[in-house]
Amino acid sequence: MGSGQVTSSVPSGPSEFQGKHVTVAGLGVSGLPAAKALHARGAIVTAVNDGDDARAREQAAELEALGITVRLGDGATLPEGTELIVTAPGWQPGKPLFRAAEEAGVPVWGDVELAWRLRGPDAAPWLAVTGTNGKTTTVQMLASILKAAGLRTAAVGNIGVSLLDAVLGDEQYDVLAVELSSYQLHWAPSLRAYSGAVLNLAPDHLDWHGSMDAYAADKGRIYEGNQVACVYNVADPRTEDLVREADVEEGCRAVGFTLQAPAVSQLGVVDGILVDRAFVENRQKNAQELAEVSDVDPPAPHNIANALAAAALARSFGVPAQAVRDGLRAFKPDAHRIAHVADVDGVAWVDDSKATNTHAAEASLAAYEPIVWIAGGLAKGAEFDELVANSAKRLRGVVLIGADRALIREALTRHAPEVPVVDLDRTDTGAMLQAVTEAKRLAQAGDTVLLAPACASMDMFTNYNQRGDAFAAAVRELGA
Known part of the structure; x- marks a missing residue:
């Protein structure tokens, strides 16, 4: 962790954009508010968009009514005179x-x-979270903890609430809980968070970044210029490596979180208690109890890790221990994240449709035993050998669905040849009812039937939400 002093960016006033030719690349969730904000500050804005569908035309009409030039179906050409591009995060x-x-x-x-640049002089500091998996849950936990401490806050960023809306809106905040994707971090060169966390790193979006090293480097940007704490995952040494490479403000500390007993400057777990040995006096000898494992919903290992990361960020902001406990107790996870659907005849049915990659699926599988696993979908170039090898001993049986199920079946043949596999050769939405039927046949009392597909859903469903809803509906229909 570099020791060079890095001062936060000076917030820019409206004059910075007056008369400046700015191209906004991409409409949608981020492009529309960006174009409006820049136009309101005197910029000469041209919005460009690859698509020319009904939604894009509707957004274009909204911008053109303000006097903003819009080019639909032409996102490749740099408009003449452009002095700055503001891009949607997903543009490669x-x-x-x-x-x-x-x-x-x-x-x-x-x-x-x-x-970041449009923040006012008294803007709320940012507690920022990134990682391959767990970002949204951790940011929501963090916001819940901050609210329990009586702070005015919101969960913003990649979580669905526009950062521009939060920064430019009328509501006043004490601190913001900010979810940031690797895409967003790639295009944010001057961001300087109060404290930041990288939860984990696993291969994802490599088609966008080009390599695992480039992906990790973009994630690591969240630590640049941190003021108080760079929070890392002790179980994932690559996250600590990113802390070491970061240039931070003088006095900023590396703070780890672990599911084991914590060392000095770490948060961890001791006898079912979440404890803090980082933000306490005399941390060489003392630890502060924060909450019980049972206060985390659900208390799966990877979710406890999320809670510890959220607690570390909150504690870096001076939040008392009781608020950590109260905030975790008040937090309720979003749908389709290791959500318990039903218990029938001694079998638990769990929906983790949000597990759309191998890293998330492995974390989900680690929370239960024995398991009848429903998996498959669009692999997005993933390989499944490590996932299957690490999870094989937990598997009672497997039901495969989706376009790329053969890749999982081949990994099961190599690493879990004794596990019964039902391969459903269909990709229609009705396949979920058959999958649940087969899982019911394989399951025994004491088992968990777990939908953790390790794949994207778009081969069969609109999104992972629809896939999870189909699973829950099938469980209810069969009375499982």
């Missing part, structure tokens, strides 16, 4: 628009960078 760095910008010396910001 290799797009022709950005190559042209690089050649012309035009800087590229994301919506997070714009929000």
Whole structure:
């Protein structure tokens, strides 16, 4: 962890954009508010968008009514005179628009960078979270803890509430709980969080970033310029490596979280109690009890890790121990995240449709034993050998669905040949009812039937929410 002093960016006033030619790349959740905010500050805005569908035309009409130029179906050409690009986070760095910008010396910001620069002089500090899995849950836990401490806060960023709306709106905040994706961090060069956390790192979005090293480097940007704490996962040494590489403000500390007993400057678990040995006096000898494992809903190992990360960020902001406990007790997870659907004849049915990659699925599988596992969908280039090898001993049986199920079946043949596998050769939405029927046949009293697909859902369903709803509906229909 570098020791160079890094001062936070000076918030920019409206004058910075007056008369400046700014291209907003991509409409949608981030592009629309970005274009409006820049236009309101005197910028000459041109919005460009790859698509030209009904939704894009509706958004274009809204912007054109304000006097903003919009080009639909042309996101590749750099508009003449462009001095700055503000991009939607999902636009890949290799797009022709950005190559042209690089050649012309035009800087590229994301919506997070714009929000950061538009903060007022008394803006709320940011407690920021990233990672391959667990970001949304951790940020929601953090917001719940901060609210329990009586602080004015909101969960914002990649979680669905626009950072621009939070920064430019009328509501006043004491602190913001900010979820940031690797895409957003890539386009946020001057972001400096109060404290930041990288929960974990596993291969994901490599088609966008180009390599695992590039993906990790973008995640690690969350630590740059941290003021108080860089929170890392003791069980994932790559997250600690990113802390060591970060240039932070003088006095900022590395704070680990672990499911084991914590060392000095860590939060961990002792005899079913979440404890803090980082934000206490005389941490060489003392620890502060924060909450019980049973206060975390659900108390699966990876969710306890999320709770510890949230607690570390909150404690870095001075939140008392009781607020950590009260906030965790008040928190209720979103649907389709290891959600208990039913108990029937001694068998538990659990919906973790949000487990759309191997890392998330492995964390989910680690929470139960024995398991009848429902898996499959779109693999997105993933490999399943490590997941299956690490989880094989927990499996009672497996039911496979989806377009890329053969990849999981082959890994099961290599690493769990004794586990019964039902391979459903269908990708229609009705396959879920058959999958639940087969899982019911395989399950015994004391088992958990777990939907943790390790794959994306779009081969069969609109999204993971619809997939999880189909699972829950099938369980209810069969009386499982």
